[in-house]
Amino acid sequence: MDLLDTLTAKGLRGEVPTREEALAVLATTDDELLDVVAAAGKVRRRWFGRRVKLNYLVNLKSGLCPEDCSYCSQRLGSKAEILKYTWLKPEQAADAARAGVAGGAKRVCLVASGRGPTDRDIDRVTDTMAAIKDADPAVEICVCLGLLSDNQAERLKAAGADAYNHNLNTSENTYGSITKTHTYADRVDTVQKAHGAGLSACSGLIAGMGESDEDLVDVVFALRELGSDSVPVNFLIPFEGTPLAKEWNLTPQRCLRILAMVRFVNPDTEVRIAGGREVHLRSMQPLGLHIANSIFLGDYLTSEGQAGQTDLDMIKDAGFEVEGAGEATLPRHRADIAEAVAASGCGTTASSCGTAASSSGTAASACGSGGGCGPCGGHAHTPAEATTAEGTEAAVPQDDELRSDLVKVRRRGAGTELAPNA
Numbered sequence: 284m285d286l287l288d289t290l291t292a293k294g295l296r297g298e299v300p301t302r303e304e305a306l307a308v309l310a311t312t313d314d315e316l317l318d319v320v321a322a323a324g325k326v327r328r329r330w331f332g333r334r335v336k337l338n339y340l341v342n343l344k345s346g347l348c349p350e351d352c353s354y355c356s357q358r359l360g361s362k363a364e365i366l367k368y369t370w371l372k373p374e375q376a377a378d379a380a381r382a383g384v385a386g387g388a389k390r391v392c393l394v395a396s397g398r399g400p401t402d403r404d405i406d407r408v409t410d411t412m413a414a415i416k417d418a419d420p421a422v423e424i425c426v427c428l429g430l431l432s433d434n435q436a437e438r439l440k441a442a443g444a445d446a447y448n449h450n451l452n453t454s455e456n457t458y459g460s461i462t463k464t465h466t467y468a469d470r471v472d473t474v475q476k477a478h479g480a481g482l483s484a485c486s487g488l489i490a491g492m493g494e495s496d497e498d499l500v501d502v503v504f505a506l507r508e509l510g511s512d513s514v515p516v517n518f519l520i521p522f523e524g525t526p527l528a529k530e531w532n533l534t535p536q537r538c539l540r541i542l543a544m545v546r547f548v549n550p551d552t553e554v555r556i557a558g559g560r561e562v563h564l565r566s567m568q569p570l571g572l573h574i575a576n577s578i579f580l581g582d583y584l585t586s587e588g589q590a591g592q593t594d595l596d597m598i599k600d601a602g603f604e605v606e607g608a609g610e611a612t613l614p615r616h617r618a619d620i621a622e623a624v625a626a627s628g629c630g631t632t633a634s635s636c637g638t639a640a641s642s643s644g645t646a647a648s649a650c651g652s653g654g655g656c657g658p659c660g661g662h663a664h665t666p667a668e669a670t671t672a673e674g675t676e677a678a679v680p681q682d683d684e685l686r687s688d689l690v691k692v693r694r695r696g697a698g699t700e701l702a703p704n705a
């Protein structure tokens with residue numbers, strides 16, 4: 284059986300491929316691309332039908348971060364001319380959230396820059412969540428505040444948070460080259476704290492930082508092990524004024540191969556196309572919907588996306604539908620695990636706390652995972668180091684493919700007087 288037949292069969296059973304198979308997806312050629320998308324699409328439709336979950340970002344506190352994540356426009360020393368403001372008032376954040384929900388978003392993602400929240404910050408977010416849920420109790424709220432201290436996840440859960448985001452971003456081996464002020468282990472710990480408190484874990488990666496195929500596969504398998512319910516796939520937005528401003532390592536084809544690999548390793552998990560969708564997939568975005576079952580509506584934390592209505596038109600034109608508030612995102616067996624975790628307070632890695640049986644009795648991991656700051660961009664080694672699994676040089680964009688013209692700093696929505704894009 285050839286690679287794609289094997290991956291499809293495994294994905295339909297909810298089975299995880301081998302590491303070698305995941306690497307082989309990244310090594311496929313452009314001639315094979317539509318076959319790769321079709322194979323991943325079968326797996327996507329098996330578990331998620333033609334639904335697209337919409338998520339809406341509200342940046343509660345922008346810029347001024349003491350951490351040094353190389354990919355981030357909000358980092359210490361960033362010269363990126365982004366919006367900078369401190370905590371939005373609860374009613375300001377609720378107004379922005381309402382715009383996203385009115386535009387079709389099922390989940391609101393409340394994000395604040397910084398190493399991690401103080402207990403006073405947890406109070407602020409508690410008030411903000413109350414303001415949002417007062418207006419619409421059905422809205423899902425995911426919180427992203429950085430590294431959590433003991434009991435903060437429990438406080439967020441008690442205050443009504445549904446999920447916590449903290450991305451692993453890249454492999455353990457390369458984490459130290461993108462950030463010096465905290466470690467990969469810190470990030471894993473926060474994911475586990477969130478999961479242990481019964482919050483759904485949202486944790487993903489950033490591609491395009493000069494990482495190798497092995498790095499990408501490492502982080503995606505690590506996310507599977509942690510039991511992330513939602514895996515945001517960010518494509519580095521190389522902001523001028525950050526250390527990674529010149530890192531243009533992605534093509535639309537490469538992005539689709541990465542998404543397909545993430546889907547095969549996480550057949551029954553929410554896979555979200557996150558920051559960098561418009562910048563790197565460009566006119567190929569609709570093909571991404573055949574692989575991922577979730578996107579952000581409208582703008583990102585510090586950059587502008589395409590118009591919210593354009594997102595909605597794209598979904599409809601591609602033959603998909605926006606997931607409704609009353610519809611479950613995860614397949615039943617995964618939702619059962621999430622509920623069991625919430626009830627038990629189990630927050631360890633997947634291997635230690637049970638498996639999820641698919642309809643054919645195969646296993647998917649359950650516990651753990653985390654978040655961190657969301658779709659602000661990303662990087663690691665030099666582009667010249669990027670290699671495929673076969674050791675051949677990956678396609679690197681030519682000068683005319685450097686699309687810094689597509690990077691638009693956010694100037695509307697939260698923290699401004701202008702209406703949000705939703």
Ligand code: SF4
Nearest residue numbers: 348350352355358656
């Ligand atoms: S990713 Fe988060 S912690 Fe890192 S610099 Fe950006 S805002 Fe700060």
